[in-house]
Amino acid sequence: MKKWFVVLVLGAAQFVMVLDGTVMNVSISTVVKDLDSSVTAMQSAITFYTLTMAATMLLGAKLGDIWGRKRALIVGSIVYAIGSLTTALSPSMAVLFLGWSVIEGLGAVLVIPAVAALIADNYSGKDRITAFATIGAVSGAAVAAGPLIGGFVTTYFSWRYVFAAEVVIMFFVVLSARKIAETSPRKAVRIDVLSVLLSAAGLVGIVFGMLQSKTWGWIIPLNSPVIGGVAIEPLGISLSAWFMVVGAVLLVLFFSRQRHLVAKGREPLLHVELLNLRQLRSGLSVLGAQYAITAGLFFMVPVYLQMTLGLDALETGIRIFPLSIALIVFSILGTRLSARWSPRRIVRVGQWILVASALLLLTAVDPELASIAFAAGMFFAGGGLGLLASQLGNVNMSAVTIKDTSEVGGLQGVFQNLGSSLGTALIGSILIGALATSFAGGVAQSSLPDAVKTTISQKTSGGVEIVPAASVEQIGTDAGLTSDEASQLQQIYTDAQLSALRVALFGLILFAVLSLLLSRGIPNEAPVRASRETAAKKA
Template structure:
């Protein structure tokens, strides 16, 4: 039992950080009410949390090499706990953003790469596979518990209690940190590449910012941007600036490598097919999951009118089956190979998304919805059981922190893009469908169409039909036109939701294209070694 004590501490930290996002997703409506804001603002807060983690994960991994992985893990927990305390007491949305999105995000960027490296360092051979299975299972448990616990606490008490509880857990983990062991590192201590860190963080930040704001700014034709560029919306220019900075980061890292200096990350790692494929699959997994977990709660809370606890109950099937599938598939993967399991997972996800599309109606069919959620959980569980071990097994012992940084960068970049991109598609499709619906209703007067057009030009949000009904009445429209506008918006809501979910289906199918380099042999026997991968004496990939 003593051998596994460290895993309890490390796994609890993983559970805590997964719990966070799932609680926020089911609390969207309450956050909108508590802070007198809109869905788009909450979307930005959720996206920023994932973006901060994505931008600083590589830096966090490097800092683990410089200062020690256990030391960084402990320091990260302290930062994370501080952010949780501030979030619990946040009086405004700005303070919530600082506490949750920024401080907790920075803490997670310190904790997670160190955690991945410490797990890989502490366990070998079959124990390592078991350890990563436990970590994946606890992540699944966070997703399972988050919607239900967060929904219950949000509905009957307050969401703030979840973050206050996190502070207590963090204090307990800090008291147990000596259970984690770390081997002494030989050789000179590496140095942090400040220029590379700045370029990577700024590049990733601008790319996600452009995608996030696309629903407000417009992609090409300006809608409601703070400025224009040559008469065009700034979105593509912001994304292009981010890509340019990332290209500069690549060139800078190559230059440092050729000079024999410590780069922020050895980009040659991405030349390993299995590692590159695993990272892309992780990015896709989180893009799909967070895109759906942003969209589905909006359908349940805004369209169906469910509270946070009722929303959590309806998300429970995906959580339960994800946990079960992850536990079973970790054994199946040793026989069938990660490539087959990952491909089966993507097929399950695609089928679940098709099924889910069929359930998006004005009145929910609980049985059909639960079936789609259960199948979605199976697909996610199959993915979660394989990808972490594939990525870490592609690295040598000295590369654990760097690969951990890349691993969680991919995951959180996927999360940020999932919330930003799918949210942008949702709002864009909603605006287009509402415009089309209004134009096709013969009962509406030209004045009603004009007022609707003015409202759309100032920006559209995903709100309830009751709010649209009230706004139409306040605009002085006669009752029959109020009903027509409200019905048009209700129909547009469903069209927007279906477009967003359909986009996740397209990403799922496209993800099959990156699975070719994943390991295909049995893990229990000899398999081709990825360059840099460690193997136990029996020749099994670790």
């Protein structure tokens, strides 16, 4: 047990970091009600929690090199605990956003790279492979356990207790950190502020543009912001598109800046030549796609279960349970298979399972989401994600020498959280945009009076807010509709939510297929075969 104490401590920190990405999704309707907010605001908070980490993760990794990984772990854990306490006590969405999306995110950027680097410092050989696989399994378990933990605590106590418990866990990490060895030397380097600003602004621009596409439109302006009576839509193009374009340009400038710093003999924020390593580039890309699929699925399904079917947090967690249990089981299975199968074979099997599960979920969509086929789709989705989780951490770390483990840990954090941000922002925007289109089309084709159609068309021109389907009839009655008209309006809205879910699931299929194209650089050599070939060469 003493041998694996470091894994226990670092695993606890990793569990909390990942848990926060899924624990709130099943509590969306409760948090919206408690804080008198909206689903759109919750989508932004969920997105920016991971986006904060993605935008500042490279800085966190570099600070770990300068301060030392152990000090970065301790400082990050303290900052994270402060953010968790702020979130637990938040009286409004603005305070929750500050505590969760900002402060916790800033703490995590110090912790996550330190976890990867300290694993490399404390273990070697087969033990290191086991340790990285364990951390990967812990991450998978956190993704899986998040909905169940969040559902149970929110239903029987309060979602606030989840964040209060995180304070206690991070306190344990801080107290236990003194027993963790640190062998990698600290680096006396200067952080390039311009690089930090370029990378952070670039990532924020791209993700924020996707997040706002549901309101402002992707390319053609729909509901542009207005300043001084003038709609902000440069050259007749949606502001969302401009945010994404500017973000992409800033990232190009960031990479150019890193090469310039290296040419001048200065320390870059990121050694971009690492991305020339095919194995690392492929591993990081698949990792990002994996987290995008996970985040998208964990946003769209809970929203439908809670806002359309009216399920509470625990009932939502139970509906997601097949995915949760499969993710844990297949993470363990993937770890064991790695003794006989190559990483690429395991990853490709996981990816094909993801594609098949997304197709199964799409065909199984019905108003109640209670069929065996839907449960099977969720189970196999968890299975595919579990196989990926068991491999990618070691694939990425084994692509570099020990001196680059901290930087690769930061890169992993960037791709994990950028994937989560893009998944929530993109799939969420597709869901909300499809809801608006489907609802407007349903109303236009209905037998509702023309005056009602005109009024609804005007009020939904800027998009449709996701509200509990059961409340739509009352909203219609309050607006002066007859009982029959209000009931018809509710049915149209319910059908629109179901249609939007189908569209979002199709988007998930595209993500899953794309991830197949990204895995070509994953090592295709099985450990047993590799050891035999090595022995043959020595003979």
